[in-house]
Amino acid sequence: MSQQRVVRPTPISGFPEWTPQVRAVEQRWLDHIRAGFESFGFASVETPSVENLDVLTAKGETSQEVYTLQRLQADAKDDTDARLGLHFDLTVPFARYVAQHFNELAFPFKRYQIQRVWRGERPQEGRFREFTQCDIDVINVDSVPLHFDAELPRIVHGVLSGLDLPAWTLNVNNRKVLQGFYEGLGVKDPVAVIRAVDKLHKIGDDGVREILLGEGLDDGQADACLSLARVRGADAVERVRALGVSSDLLDEGLEELSFVLGDLADLPEGDVVADLSIARGLDYYTGTVYEASFDDDPGYGSICAGGRYEDLAGQFIRRRLPGVGISIGLTRIFAKLVAEGRIAPGRACPTDVVVVVPGAEQRAEALRTGALLRERGFNTEVFHSAAKVGKQIQYASKKGVPFVWFPPFGADGGHEVKDLESGEQGPADPSTWTPER
């Protein structure tokens, strides 16, 4: 204390951090998501935060966002470390994991993975450089039953429904429907059309039409593509058929979409909805695709997304491993709600009961009482000194602790407990006490 130089700590843009009250809510969310995933039999996988750079860049696409590691005091011998990069998603590490542990896994392999990921973005409002993703994937050797295309949105629906979020919709589509429809129209490059339609929510009908005409589609074809993109809701499959286009791939896609929607028919209407405008830009997806967004802020973009892919890990192993996966952007969702004041802060600490220490002589009894309450599942603090009782109650109150416990004073006293919310105080037995709330 001190002539010492003081480094004033400042937040680092893109790296979110929460007060204990907000962190308590985030932890509750994480527990809820994990329990939701496990309730469907998904197993936890965690991978190192880093991968070798040749693994991260095996597909070459997102290399510009990778953070590489360097030793602060690096020397010429340290070039090995320069080959490590923080993972920018959980799919590449999972693909590498499955390839590396292939013989140790039971297939179909259902895994969830909840971890931080990093992207070397420029500091910018609303861009996260460190954030937590919650991924589930089912992969199998050679083929994956369509069952899972329906199970994944069911899981995500259950998880999101339990988080007290502003209204959201989980949209479902099928890339085979899009590609098959465009093929049936006689379009030469269906993938270019998919890319154009994927921009619909940003550039509107006219913008998409312009691109389509530029791709060589005629007016009728462009109209049909835009009609398809307007199809949405429970009768989507019938409405697509009514557009009068046909191809084998379209039939296959509609059958798959129909299966998924039928399977999810028991969910509340409007929660999981067919939306033929959803394309998911990545070529990666080949069948069912998912994308959820907030109803009141669709421009914020997807809060969870995924789909079916033909091959998870072809860059790492010569086995065909198709799968279907979906990822919840936990930090994306949570940080937005925190910023908007829509997260009710939790308590400052997890303590249920503070046991008062009336005097040094009662300390041993207070410790015994604390141990007993803890054994019975109550998070319990024994107050840290024999301060005035009023001060001990004040401490509990300041920290939002709901109950204060009084071990016996003197020879004929008994245990008492005080409910700080109601103010009521009365006798209680630490070995049987159960609070009403």
Add this chain to the structure above:
Amino acid sequence: MSQQRVVRPTPISGFPEWTPQVRAVEQRWLDHIRAGFESFGFASVETPSVENLDVLTAKGETSQEVYTLQRLQADAKDDTDARLGLHFDLTVPFARYVAQHFNELAFPFKRYQIQRVWRGERPQEGRFREFTQCDIDVINVDSVPLHFDAELPRIVHGVLSGLDLPAWTLNVNNRKVLQGFYEGLGVKDPVAVIRAVDKLHKIGDDGVREILLGEGLDDGQADACLSLARVRGADAVERVRALGVSSDLLDEGLEELSFVLGDLADLPEGDVVADLSIARGLDYYTGTVYEASFDDDPGYGSICAGGRYEDLAGQFIRRRLPGVGISIGLTRIFAKLVAEGRIAPGRACPTDVVVVVPGAEQRAEALRTGALLRERGFNTEVFHSAAKVGKQIQYASKKGVPFVWFPPFGADGGHEVKDLESGEQGPADPSTWTPER
């Protein structure tokens, strides 16, 4: 598949990764540790994985182990990112956090923090470059009651006792006892003696004596220092007093040590032990110090360590924030036991029940049954196709799932459940079924 180049994935030295079966155990450990911390009222804090370099190096000591971040495709504008480093422990981030959020925290502030940390070590057998630490600290403005010096080893004792570890001992000492004893002996540089005695387990009595004599101690003083270091066990305080050295600081330290040992007297004998040879090399610690190691492999070093310090965050804020903390080296412990085959692998998946789908017509009924069992708290998979029943049972068995559920076949059938361990099968009601194990 495919002309594509295959990148053969290889493990990265120092970055541990587990199969799902081992990961299941690690997750159980993490839950247990967290519950133990929360049961004493400690609040969760998480900080970003990175800190600004001036924060990480504010004390200047450990800078050689820091990993800095660099964008893979960096350009001249990116020099800000080069100022970020992965945290190498959880103390520096916590100090920065407390300084930054000082006005938002309630004191005494009791926090736990369970996160990965990174050290830019050279790849080397047994050295982790990424590992998980589990820290608890209590800090307060200006002073921290001695209560917490006893509470922290009690918490750690409870946590470690629940982890089914090989025998370990948590050793306790007090730096004031050491320093006060050396001062009472008339030693000029007590800190130099502390550093020498800290090497006792590595270099033995003779090695320490040599250093002490080199520091200018005479034979009698050196003998006394070594006698002190041999004091261990329940009567430690009396035995130190019997050495006949005295100073005010020694008295103060013995009183503190005595309080801590007395407070922990209810723990099983030999679990938490006074050991006057424990010094904890860091100057950081000023009173109580802790260090636990495995009884059968003391050379492996500490599996948890900590102590009392005078000031947490003086480099970041002009407030005196003394505290006491202890850190469990989760990965250090866990990875050793995995390597030695002492971790019994968990199940390949968290599934309690697989619901059979006898045919496509029974799928809806199977889904309803699955939903009901899940609501009742059972992790439940509905089998992913209407495969032969034998194949479905085989799947459950291969994944280590304990129960297989049969929804009603035909009009007059009822639900049945099969226990795969005992082989028994019988009628069961999904809304009331409770397995015996």
